[in-house]
Amino acid sequence: MGFDGSPASATAVRWAARQALLRKADLAVIHCSMWPAVTHDLAPVPGIADSGLRHAAEAVLAEGAVIARDESPDVAVSTVLKYGWPAVLLRDASAGADMLVVGSRGIGGFMGLLVGSVSLELAATADCPVAVIRETEHPGGAVVVGIDALRFGSAPASKRLWEEVARQACVLATLTESPLQIVYVQPRHGVWHRSTAPTGPHRPEDLLEDIARTVRRWSPALEVSTRILAGTSAAGTLLEASRAAGTVVVGTHGHGVVRASVGSTAHAVLHHAQCPVLVVRPAGAAAGD
Known part of the structure; x- marks a missing residue:
C-alpha cells in the first residue's frame, strides 16, 4: 500500500485495510520520499525539535499506519520508508504481494483525468493486481468485470488473462x-476498426457462459449476472455500465510505462471511472503478450 499523505491516499489506506481484514492478510504501508534526489541533508535542524526531512517522511508514514489501524484494528500493519521514485520502488515492492493499492491522485478537473502518472505506471508494470482507489465510493455496488472484443479472444494468452481477471473479481x-456483473462490450454496427474484431470460434454468449460457469464453481453462493453491450467505444460503454459499481475490474496484457502498454480500455477506465479500479495482468505478463 503506497501512502503519500494526501487525502486520496488516506482513502486508499482505508480501502486496503478493509481488504486486508477480509483477506486475513497483513498490510504494509509504504511511503516513498524523493528528498534525497534534491538534498542529502535529511537530519533535523539544530535547535528545532521534530524538524528535518527524514522526520517529515517518518511522520507521513506514521500517519498512514494510524489510519490503517483505526480502520481495521485486527490487521497487522507494518511500515516501510523508502527513498526514490515511487513508481519504481512500489513496483519492486509488488513482487510477491497479493495486491498493490494506491490512491488516484491525478489532476482531476483537467480533461476529466483522475489518475496520476505513478498510479498509471504501476498499473502497467506491477507484479500483482493494482487497485487504484477513488475518493468516490458506492457501498453495496456490484463488482463489474469488463471484457471487450479487442482484449479477449480464444488465444492462450487471452484465456489466461480473462481467467485471472475473473478470479480476482470473484474473490x-x-x-x-x-x-458480480460480467460485461462484454462489442462494437456497434461494426464501427470499430477491423483489427479490433474478436478472434476465435466462440460467440460472446459462449465466452460469458464459460466465465460465469467458472466463477460459480469457485464461489457457488455468489450472485453472478452477464450482459452483452454494444457501443462505439469499449471504454466508454464499460464506464457507463459501471457508473454505480462498487469496483470495476479490467484486464491488460501490457507491460511498460507508455500509455499504450496498459491498453487503451484500461487506460481510459483508470482515468474516468467513478469508483475503485482493479487492473489485472496475467502472471508472468511481458511485453508483446
Whole structure:
C-alpha cells in the first residue's frame, strides 16, 4: 500500500485495510520520499525539535499506519520508508504481494483525468493486481468485470488473462458480499476498426457462459449476472455500465510505462471511472503478450 499523505491516499489506506481484514492478510504501508534526489541533508535542524526531512517522511508514514489501524484494528500493519521514485520502488515492492493499492491522485478537473502518472505506471508494470482507489465510493455496488472484443479472444494468452481477471473479481465480490456483473462490450454496427474484431470460434454468449460457469464453481453462493453491450467505444460503454459499481475490474496484457502498454480500455477506465479500479495482468505478463 503506497501512502503519500494526501487525502486520496488516506482513502486508499482505508480501502486496503478493509481488504486486508477480509483477506486475513497483513498490510504494509509504504511511503516513498524523493528528498534525497534534491538534498542529502535529511537530519533535523539544530535547535528545532521534530524538524528535518527524514522526520517529515517518518511522520507521513506514521500517519498512514494510524489510519490503517483505526480502520481495521485486527490487521497487522507494518511500515516501510523508502527513498526514490515511487513508481519504481512500489513496483519492486509488488513482487510477491497479493495486491498493490494506491490512491488516484491525478489532476482531476483537467480533461476529466483522475489518475496520476505513478498510479498509471504501476498499473502497467506491477507484479500483482493494482487497485487504484477513488475518493468516490458506492457501498453495496456490484463488482463489474469488463471484457471487450479487442482484449479477449480464444488465444492462450487471452484465456489466461480473462481467467485471472475473473478470479480476482470473484474473490473481491465474494469477500465484500457484492453481486458480480460480467460485461462484454462489442462494437456497434461494426464501427470499430477491423483489427479490433474478436478472434476465435466462440460467440460472446459462449465466452460469458464459460466465465460465469467458472466463477460459480469457485464461489457457488455468489450472485453472478452477464450482459452483452454494444457501443462505439469499449471504454466508454464499460464506464457507463459501471457508473454505480462498487469496483470495476479490467484486464491488460501490457507491460511498460507508455500509455499504450496498459491498453487503451484500461487506460481510459483508470482515468474516468467513478469508483475503485482493479487492473489485472496475467502472471508472468511481458511485453508483446
